[in-house]
Amino acid sequence: MTQELQPNDTQGRLRLSLRTIVFSHYNEKARWALDYYSVPYVEYRMMPFLHMAAMFSYRAKTQPAAGSVFVTPFLMATPESASESKDVDPITLNDSTAILEFVSSEYSAKDSKDSKDSKDSGSSIKDIAAATPLRKSLYTDDEATKAKILALEDRFDTILGPHVRRFVYYHIINSPRSVGRSMGQHGNVGVLQAWLWSLFFPIIAFLLSKHLRITKESAARSKDIVLREFGHVSRVLQTQDSDQPYLVGNEFTAADMTWASLGSLVVGISEKDGYGAWLPKLDQFPEE
Numbered sequence: 090m091t092q093e094l095q096p097n098d099t100q101g102r103l104r105l106s107l108r109t110i111v112f113s114h115y116n117e118k119a120r121w122a123l124d125y126y127s128v129p130y131v132e133y134r135m136m137p138f139l140h141m142a143a144m145f146s147y148r149a150k151t152q153p154a155a156g157s158v159f160v161t162p163f164l165m166a167t168p169e170s171a172s173e174s175k176d177v178d179p180i181t182l183n184d185s186t187a188i189l190e191f192v193s194s195e196y197s198a199k200d201s202k203d204s205k206d207s208k209d210s211g212s213s214i215k216d217i218a219a220a221t222p223l224r225k226s227l228y229t230d231d232e233a234t235k236a237k238i239l240a241l242e243d244r245f246d247t248i249l250g251p252h253v254r255r256f257v258y259y260h261i262i263n264s265p266r267s268v269g270r271s272m273g274q275h276g277n278v279g280v281l282q283a284w285l286w287s288l289f290f291p292i293i294a295f296l297l298s299k300h301l302r303i304t305k306e307s308a309a310r311s312k313d314i315v316l317r318e319f320g321h322v323s324r325v326l327q328t329q330d331s332d333q334p335y336l337v338g339n340e341f342t343a344a345d346m347t348w349a350s351l352g353s354l355v356v357g358i359s360e361k362d363g364y365g366a367w368l369p370k371l372d373q374f375p376e377e
Contacts, residue, residue: 103195105130108144108163110137111277112366115250118185118350119162120365125346126196126224134278134366135161136286138293164188186246189227189343197226227343237337241325241344249318250351252311255301257354259308260374262294268373269294275360275367315355322348 107123109116111134123130135143144159160183167179182188228235261269270290273283286293297303325336336344357371358364 102169103166104169106133106165107131108133108135108140108161108165109365110135110140110161112272112368113137113161114253114351114354115185116162117353117365118347119164119188121346121350122189122192122227125227126192128192128196130164136273136278136282138296139282139285160184162188164191166191186242186347189242189346193227193343197224225340227341227346229338229340229342234338238342238344241336242347245318245344245347245351248314249348252314252318253351253355255303256308256311256315258297258301259303259305259311261369262298262303264369264374266290268369271369277366315352319352 105123105128107116107119107130109120109132120132133143140161141159144161144163162185163181163183165179165181168177180191182191228238261272270287273286277283278286322336326334329335333339335341336348353364354368358368359370360367
C-alpha cells in the first residue's frame with residue numbers, strides 16, 4: 090500500500106535570499122535545489138573576488154576547512170511576518186550541501202505518518218518554514234539508501250567539484266581576454282560589477298591562478314580526475330537493477346542533483362539548457 094504524501098506542517102512563510110558567485114557550479118547546486126521545490130527566493134549575483142566586499146557582512150564566522158570566509162552560496166532564511174522576524178533569529182547557510190539538505194527537509198512532501206500537529210511545532214525558524222511541496226525528499230528515510238546518497242554527494246563535492254572548477258578556470262584565464270572579460274556581461278551581474286570585472290580581469294585572473302593553484306599541469310591533472318569521475322558514474326549506472334537513469338534507487342536524489350550541477354560546466358551546458366548564468370560557448374575556449 091502506498092502512503093499518502095502530506096506537505097510539511099507549518100505556521101508561516103520564509104523569505105529566502107541567496108548570495109552567489111554567478112557562474113559557480115556549487116552555487117548552481119543551491120539554485121537547482123530551490124528551483125526543484127519551486128521555492129521563491131531573491132538572488133544577489135556576484136563575480137569572483139568582487140564578491141568579498143558584498144559578502145563582508147555575511148562572511149563565515151569560522152574559517153572553512155577549504156575556502157575563504159567569504160564562501161558562497163550563502164542562503165539566509167527569515168520569516169516574512171514582521172512580528173515573527175523579531176522573535177526568531179534567521180537561518181544562515183554558506184555551504185551548497187547544507188543548503189540542499191535544508192531545502193529538501195523543509196520543502197519536500199512528507200509521509201502522512203510523519204506529519205505533526207502544527208500546534209506543537211515550537212518556535213524555531215524551521216517551524217515556520219512553509220511551502221506546498223510537490224516532490225519527495227532528495228535523501229529518503231531509508232538509512233542504507235541515504236548512506237549511499239550521502240557518500241556519492243560527498244565524493245562529488247570533494248573530488249569532482251574542485252577539479253571541474255580548476256579545469257574551467259584554466260580555460261577562462263587562458264582564453265582570449267575578450268572571453269574572460271565577457272563573463273560579467275549578458276545579464277550575469279549588474280553594470281558596475283561587469284565593468285569592474287572587465288577592467289580588472291587581468292589582475293583577478295592572476296589572483297585566481299594563485300588561489301586555486303591553476304597551472305597547465307594542474308589543469309591537466311584535473312581533467313584526468315574529472316574523466317575518471319565520469320567513468321565512475323557510468324559504472325554506477327551500469328550496476329543499477331532498474332532501467333531508471335538514477336544513481337541511487339529508482340528516484341531522483343541529492344546524488345543526481347549534485348552530479349548534474351557540479352559536472353555541468355565541462356559538458357557545455359548553457360543558459361538555454363537551464364544553467365543559472367550565461368556562459369561562453371565551448372568553441373570560444375582553446376582546443377585541447
